[in-house]
Amino acid sequence: MQxxxxxxxxxxxxxxxxxxxxxxxxxxxxRANGTSSTTSGPYDGYAECVRVEFEPTQVSVIELVDYLxxxxxxYSLNQQGNDxxxxxxxxxxxxxPAHLSAAKRHxxxxxxxxxVVVEIKPLTNYVKSDDxxxxxxxRFPNDYCxxxxxxxxKYREN
Numbered sequence: 001m002q003x004x005x006x007x008x009x010x011x012x013x014x015x016x017x018x019x020x021x022x023x024x025x026x027x028x029x030x031r032a033n034g035t036s037s038t039t040s041g042p043y044d045g046y047a048e049c050v051r052v053e054f055e056p057t058q059v060s061v062i063e064l065v066d067y068l069x070x071x072x073x074x075y076s077l078n079q080q081g082n083d084x085x086x087x088x089x090x091x092x093x094x095x096x097p098a099h100l101s102a103a104k105r106h107x108x109x110x111x112x113x114x115x116v117v118v119e120i121k122p123l124t125n126y127v128k129s130d131d132x133x134x135x136x137x138x139r140f141p142n143d144y145c146x147x148x149x150x151x152x153x154k155y156r157e158n
Contacts, residue, residue, distance in 0.1 A: 001025060002056050004064060004099050005032045005123055007049040007091035008072040009080025013145035013152055015050045016137040017071050020155040023059025027052055029129040029136070032093045033121060047089050047119070051126065061102045065092065070154075071147045074116045081146025091119035093126075
């Protein structure tokens with residue numbers, strides 16, 4: 001099992017999408033690469049993200065990046081849908097340099113790589129979101145989500 005942290009705007013929809021992917025073992029809503037040790041108060045530089053535990057024999061980092069790109073606008077800086085601000089930036093974070101190298105090489109191979117604004121950085125800090133934010137869209141399916149409903153449910157088992 002390995003872990004990567006993916007940011008794609010509001011974490012509710014990102015978590016709901018990622019938790020249904022093949023090879024994903026678990027997801028957790030949280031914040032990446034900020035400066036505080038709590039989720040109460042301001043974001044202090046954090047990006048909303050989802051901690052993804054995955055089985056690399058079933059899904060690769062490159063495939064996870066491709067899945068992320070299905071649900072984000074990789075050219076939009078600090079905005080996804082109606083969610084605007086630095087905390088809604090897109091990003092790929094990991095403690096494993098191999099994850100970051102693979103993601104960076106994969107994105108650089110795209111024709112439009114110069115326009116992509118997805119952060120690819122080592123994970124410096126992670127704070128789990130409170131229980132209210134965990135699996136939010138599975139509990140409240142009518143809450144706001146910037147991800148189109150057909151993509152949100154694309155990989156759900158029938």
